Amino acid sequence: MPLTVEPVVTRRQQKQFMQLAWDLYRGDPNWVPPLRQTQKEMLNFDPDPFYEHNEIQCFLALRDGKPVGRVAAIINNGHIERYKERRGFFGFFESVNEQEVANALFDAARAWLKEHDILLVRGPTNPSLNHECGLLIDGFDSMPTFMMTYNHPYYPDLIEGYGFRKTEDLFAFWGDLSMLETLDPKLKFVVDEAKRRFNPVLRPIDRKNFKQEIRMFLDIYNKSLVATWGFVPMSSAEIDHMAAGLKHLLVPELTTVCEIEGRPVGAVFGLLDYNPIIKKIDGRLFPFGFLRLLWGKKSLKRVRLISTNVLPEFQRWGIGLVLLERLIPDGLKWGMEEAEFSWVLESNHLSRATLERGNAKKVKSYRIYDYAPTEPVQEEKK
CATH class of the missing domain: 3.40.630.30 (Gcn5-related N-acetyltransferase (GNAT))
Known part of the structure; x- marks a missing residue:
């Protein structure tokens, strides 16, 4: 089936973007759903003060009309101003275990960032380091604590398979x-x-x-x-x-x-x-x-x-x-x-x-x- 990636614009697409996590983690005893209202705000589907000075564009990957992946491209102007570098961010990444899907999503996110003269990309941040961030790479055997991330064990392979490389690790003690x-x-x-x-x-x-x-x-x-x-x-x-x-x-x-x-x-x-x-x-x-x-x-x-x-x-x-x-x-x-x-x-x-x-x-x-x-x-x- 052909794979397509589309920017999230409509209410229906917003619902599909959010629902995908429930679909991908169904039956996983260690996944904790996000607080739905908080997630809407973090995605700028509902107003949040983070987006008074920053921007986000969500993308949805579909195969035969069915969502199979998602990602958000984020412009954190505070980071650009503080570090004097035009670096964008990605976040809210979810995907089936297919490199083709991950590649298409990251291509779309990078293309949108490039339209804003941004080539450097860092993530995942949901949507910033002051919020939930980081990809779980070790410790999949238990639930995360409040406001910490969780993901499938195959996500590091998808992200590194695209060409992303480690820049910093975060630990929970x-x-x-x-x-x-x-x-x-x-x-x-x-x-x-x-x-x-x-x-x-x-x-x-x-x-x-x-x-x-x-x-x-x-x-x-x-x-x-x-x-x-x-x-x-x-x-x-x-x-x-x-x-x-x-x-x-x-x-x-x-x-x-x-x-x-x-x-x-x-x-x-x-x-x-x-x-x-x-x-x-x-x-x-x-x-x-x-x-x-x-x-x-x-x-x-x-x-x-x-x-x-x-x-x-x-x-x-x-x-x-x-x-x-x-x-x-x-x-x-x-x-x-x-x-x-x-x-x-x-x-x-x-x-x-x-x-x-x-x-x-x-x-x-x-x-x-x-x-x-x-x-x-x-x-x-x-």
């Missing part, structure tokens, strides 16, 4: 919460020394002043990651939108803010792993799925430590460990049994070494790929 109560003596010394030196005030997020707390976190987040590979700051509108979606899912006991001399210098966010409930409600928040998420909180025993951020001038003084230490008794009191630290960049040697010294186990690996074109690349004019 697992730890038993009770195991973290007894720190490696060297790490315990670092925590005690940081407390002695800075006399930090530690507290959970204040839900009553949620908007102010999120603004505070945005400031720390954007400043703390300035030297991190691939980082592009989130806008205030993006943070507000993400915070609104997570507000009722956030458990204050699983968060910590560190203040030194009245100034917030670090924050850690832990999110309950809602994926077992999301799987049961099939990604539908309405009419009753959202209530099931809220009612099911207490049954969840795993937390994803999604972000530990410390201002640059305090990063090598152990404040990150101090932030995490405060969580442990509250987490155990809540009923937490497991924690996943994700994701951690391969190039973040300090965080990786700290987790490994604390006996955390690397359980999943994800990969970001770059495409190197054979034609000359035009440099961004400075």
Whole structure:
């Protein structure tokens, strides 16, 4: 049957684009459906502040009228401006196990990016490194945690078969919460020394002043990651939108803010792993799925430590460990049994070494790929 690839324009095509994941993973015990409304926003099928300054074009591969693959081409103008390179991104890739389908999809995405004078391509990002990203390459034997990706084991072959090559790996580390109560003596010394030196005030997020707390976190987040590979700051509108979606899912006991001399210098966010409930409600928040998420909180025993951020001038003084230490008794009191630290960049040697010294186990690996074109690349004019 002839294969065709078409840009997603109509409502019907949007539904086909989203439905394809349900079709491809039917019967897979470890696949967790996306929250449908969130997915619509991430694809720009419904408004999302990320697309106030960025662009996306989705493509659907069909054989005999039946969807067999999909991909999105993404222009992240924040990346172009920050790194002075005309690099595009791909995301939301799904495909049957046929190289022809993957090739046709990537050809279409690259052609669209080329129309915008972009030849370099990186991905998968859904739609950016501040959202779900990376292709699972190791750890297919269990469900991902909340807001982490999952894909078929044959996807790396399809992506590499097209010509993409590894640029950076991301890791997920697992730890038993009770195991973290007894720190490696060297790490315990670092925590005690940081407390002695800075006399930090530690507290959970204040839900009553949620908007102010999120603004505070945005400031720390954007400043703390300035030297991190691939980082592009989130806008205030993006943070507000993400915070609104997570507000009722956030458990204050699983968060910590560190203040030194009245100034917030670090924050850690832990999110309950809602994926077992999301799987049961099939990604539908309405009419009753959202209530099931809220009612099911207490049954969840795993937390994803999604972000530990410390201002640059305090990063090598152990404040990150101090932030995490405060969580442990509250987490155990809540009923937490497991924690996943994700994701951690391969190039973040300090965080990786700290987790490994604390006996955390690397359980999943994800990969970001770059495409190197054979034609000359035009440099961004400075």
